[in-house]
Amino acid sequence: ETGVTQSPTHLIKTRGQQVTLRCSSQSGHNTVSWYQQALGQGPQFIFQYYREEENGRGNFPPRFSGLQFPNYSSELNVNALELDDSALYLCASSPDPPYGYTFGSGTRLTVV
Amino acid sequence: DQQVKQNSPSLSVQEGRISILNCDYTNSMFDYFLWYKKYPAEGPTFLISISSIKDKNEDGRFTVFLNKSAKHLSLHIVPSQPGDSAVYFCAALIKAAGNKLTFGGGTRVLVKP
Numbered sequence: 001e002t003g004v005t006q007s008p009t010h011l012i013k014t015r016g017q018q019v020t021l022r023c024s025s026q027s028g029h030n031t032v033s034w035y036q037q038a039l040g041q042g043p044q045f046i047f048q049y050y051r052e053e054e055n056g057r058g059n060f061p062p063r064f065s066g067l068q069f070p071n072y073s074s075e076l077n078v079n080a081l082e083l084d085d086s087a088l089y090l091c092a093s094s095p096d097p098p099y100g101y102t103f104g105s106g107t108r109l110t111v112v
Numbered sequence: 113d114q115q116v117k118q119n120s121p122s123l124s125v126q127e128g129r130i131s132i133l134n135c136d137y138t139n140s141m142f143d144y145f146l147w148y149k150k151y152p153a154e155g156p157t158f159l160i161s162i163s164s165i166k167d168k169n170e171d172g173r174f175t176v177f178l179n180k181s182a183k184h185l186s187l188h189i190v191p192s193q194p195g196d197s198a199v200y201f202c203a204a205l206i207k208a209a210g211n212k213l214t215f216g217g218g219t220r221v222l223v224k225p
Contacts, residue, residue: 004155031211033212033213035213035215040217041217041218042116042118042201042203042215042216042217042218043156043201043213043215044215045212045213045214048210048211048212055210056209056210056211056212058212090155090156092155092213094211101158101213102155102158103148103155103156103157104155105153105154105155106155
């Protein structure tokens with residue numbers, strides 16, 4: 001399998017709800033990172049996993065959590081959604097940073 | 113505190129001419145810099161990168177210049193083509209800090225036929 005696939009592409013949630021976003025990476029891509037891109041801004045690093053262990057975290061609260069699975073898929077979970085969580089969420093994977101980060105097309109989350 | 117800044121939110125250029133995109137950074141620990149291109153409804157795609165020990169890297173129509181003393185880098189696209197119309201992001205990383213990418217805010221480029 002080639003490329004990085006994210007699902008769903010669009011999602012509308014209500015404030016206070018919980019959401020799970022999914023990412024499927026290429027085989028052999030042991031590193032996966034998640035980014036949040038607010039409208040008109042550059043992507044902001046949320047966290048990174050390497051071989052199913054979190055090995056880096058940006059300035060995001062604990063209600064943002066993640067998982068990476070042995071089959072090169074991963075999840076981003078956000079609890080207690082806030083209006084400011086509305087953004088494009090990007091997943092990026094790599095077999096060997098920094099050259100090879102491949103981004104998915106993202107999930108557009110709208111919190112109302 | 114924005115460690116990577118792209119001060120020009122947009123750029124318009126005629127087809128065939130040069131596009132110059134600028135990026136400034138504040139963290140002297142950055143040791144690798146990358147440029148990404150993003151079309152609407154797609155994820156960013158890697159364009160070109162440069163190590164902090166170099167001052168120039170070229171790949172086809174794309175050249176990145178790094179001025180470490182000024183903490184400034186630029187991306188030159190020559191010649192510009194209509195397909196280059198997209199948002200361009202500058203990003204930087206510290207290899208010892210886990211390779212997380214710190215992005216600038218992006219520059220929207222429009223290449224006019």
